Amino acid sequence: MRSDAAGGSAPKSPIPTSPIIEMKGVSKGFGGGSGERVAALQDINLELTEGTFTAILGPSGCGKTTLLRLIDGLVQPDAGTVRVAGHPPRPGPEMGFVFQSFRLIPWRTVRGNVEFALVEAIADPAERRRRADRYIERVGLSRFADAYPRQLSGGMKQRAALARALACEPEILLLDEPFASLDAQTRELMQVELMRLWSERKSLAVFVTHSVDEAIFLADQIVLMGPRPGRILEVIDVNLTRPRWSYDVRAEPRFAELRQYLWERIRALVLADPQSDFYGRDEVQSVSTGS
Amino acid sequence: MKIILYRIGVLVALVLIWWFFSTIVERQLIPSPLATFHAAERLIAEGRLSTALLDTLTIYIGGYGAAILIGIPLGLLMGTARTLGKTLDIFIYALSATPRVAFIPLIIVFLGLGASAKTFIVFLGAVMPILINAYAGALNSDEDLVEMARSVGASKSRIFREIVLPGALPFAITGLRIGATIGLINTVVAELYTAVRGLGGLLAIYGNTFRMAEYFVIVFTLAFIGVLVTTALRLLEMRLERWRGNGA
Numbered sequence: 457m458r459s460d461a462a463g464g465s466a467p468k469s470p471i472p473t474s475p476i477i478e479m480k481g482v483s484k485g486f487g488g489g490s491g492e493r494v495a496a497l498q499d500i501n502l503e504l505t506e507g508t509f510t511a512i513l514g515p516s517g518c519g520k521t522t523l524l525r526l527i528d529g530l531v532q533p534d535a536g537t538v539r540v541a542g543h544p545p546r547p548g549p550e551m552g553f554v555f556q557s558f559r560l561i562p563w564r565t566v567r568g569n570v571e572f573a574l575v576e577a578i579a580d581p582a583e584r585r586r587r588a589d590r591y592i593e594r595v596g597l598s599r600f601a602d603a604y605p606r607q608l609s610g611g612m613k614q615r616a617a618l619a620r621a622l623a624c625e626p627e628i629l630l631l632d633e634p635f636a637s638l639d640a641q642t643r644e645l646m647q648v649e650l651m652r653l654w655s656e657r658k659s660l661a662v663f664v665t666h667s668v669d670e671a672i673f674l675a676d677q678i679v680l681m682g683p684r685p686g687r688i689l690e691v692i693d694v695n696l697t698r699p700r701w702s703y704d705v706r707a708e709p710r711f712a713e714l715r716q717y718l719w720e721r722i723r724a725l726v727l728a729d730p731q732s733d734f735y736g737r738d739e740v741q742s743v744s745t746g747s
Numbered sequence: 748m749k750i751i752l753y754r755i756g757v758l759v760a761l762v763l764i765w766w767f768f769s770t771i772v773e774r775q776l777i778p779s780p781l782a783t784f785h786a787a788e789r790l791i792a793e794g795r796l797s798t799a800l801l802d803t804l805t806i807y808i809g810g811y812g813a814a815i816l817i818g819i820p821l822g823l824l825m826g827t828a829r830t831l832g833k834t835l836d837i838f839i840y841a842l843s844a845t846p847r848v849a850f851i852p853l854i855i856v857f858l859g860l861g862a863s864a865k866t867f868i869v870f871l872g873a874v875m876p877i878l879i880n881a882y883a884g885a886l887n888s889d890e891d892l893v894e895m896a897r898s899v900g901a902s903k904s905r906i907f908r909e910i911v912l913p914g915a916l917p918f919a920i921t922g923l924r925i926g927a928t929i930g931l932i933n934t935v936v937a938e939l940y941t942a943v944r945g946l947g948g949l950l951a952i953y954g955n956t957f958r959m960a961e962y963f964v965i966v967f968t969l970a971f972i973g974v975l976v977t978t979a980l981r982l983l984e985m986r987l988e989r990w991r992g993n994g995a
Contacts, residue, residue, distance in 0.1 A: 528898055548900030559895040563913050563990045572909070573899040604990045624899070 475503035476628065476660050477527055481536035484522055495685035496522045500536070502679065502688060507658040511665055511675035513718065515726050519686025520664040524630045527662065528553055540628065549577035552621030556633040558613040560605040566592060566616045567601045573620045591623040592616075594653065611642040615649070622653060629654070629661040635670070647673055648701045655699060668718045672711055673700060680718065682725050683732075689721070778960035783967075786960035795949070800968065802945035803934055806862060807972075810869025811930040818877030818926070819919060826885020826915070827907060836882065843875035847933065851940050865937040872933035873926035880922025884915025920984045927976045935969065
């Protein structure tokens, strides 16, 4: 069982190998002490296989980021097990993490930031520098290798953060709404950029987003999550031909079909969530279904 | 460059105002700029100024240096080992809120009137802002950056050296600057309350005997030390924080 699937197509990975990431009955809460402990994630069962690009999609408050942190080993589950390649996960160069707010070190240059992530993996400073420069070049930032983060635009900062995560040549790439703070154009360009970079070396990618379009455009499979407590509702195969930048994916009937289906489900989730601003507001019209 | 011209303008205006008041205030309670200048020449020629300056600087540098050597590591330790910090900080705040002059009789009882008592008084004044700011700097370390560093597998000591420490730097330098000023004040206070020596000693002597020109020379010397130290610290800050782009 890959999900607590409520309908939807049977989840099947494109490459049938043993899972790299395996979550079984994982629960995680926050708070506690005098206050009540709030469940961020409840009974998560998920298996992700090599070379797949998975989007974790859901409205805010469904524990998407917590899920990534659990996979990276930054936090430990309250219950259940997380296994990465058969072991409890430990943060390190085997997994690259791209954060929403870039998290570049302001007193280091772009090169210094990329090198920072390589210290554990590469002992020789000259080799480290060569590797950093190669990935800075790959994200198109060579001219800015010696620039400090404050001198970069949002898109350039996220390229630098991407270079930092990719430079370790990780088996697993974890991305936490990496493009959420970028403007619409930059965001679309970065999506294509990410696709190109990922297709050069297909690592297992887990991409957290609350954007339906982004999830369909990028992913092989979409894990739909619901809020409070965060749980997996469904795993959906995207089934759109790659590379997707070479044609107008958004014009495909499959794209429209997925988009409408996912949008309706998310809308229903948001309207049923007492914590949401739109709780119970059934008259709110869906603006984006294209139906 | 313009700023320097403006500063010179303000300086000239201040000297003019000073000169004006020196002509109208009776009994020469305010010496004229020229008389002050001559007094300075005399004090330098007699070697009194340099002797007193050396005395004062020895006390000041000794006390301030010790405050840095103890305040910065202790502050960083308290900010990193949170339980230790939370336990101790209330005592530090209490001590720093107490007027340090209150301790002077006690210090004299234990350390006498000599250099060690003076140095300790300077240390006590300077160490508090240095410690408290280093503590605040370490407490304010960017949790997001720390998590990023953890995710690339950085060790605890590397996170401390490369994330926490540089992040605490602006706070620490603010502490050094406040500590430098308080340290200088306490140097003079110490010289007035214990064995009357150094620049503080001369201040007392000339003040009590109404030798106002000499008195002014000492006041200006102290102001000059203050400017020198804070400027040096600002240059250090600019050098360490070039990435902010307000330096080169």
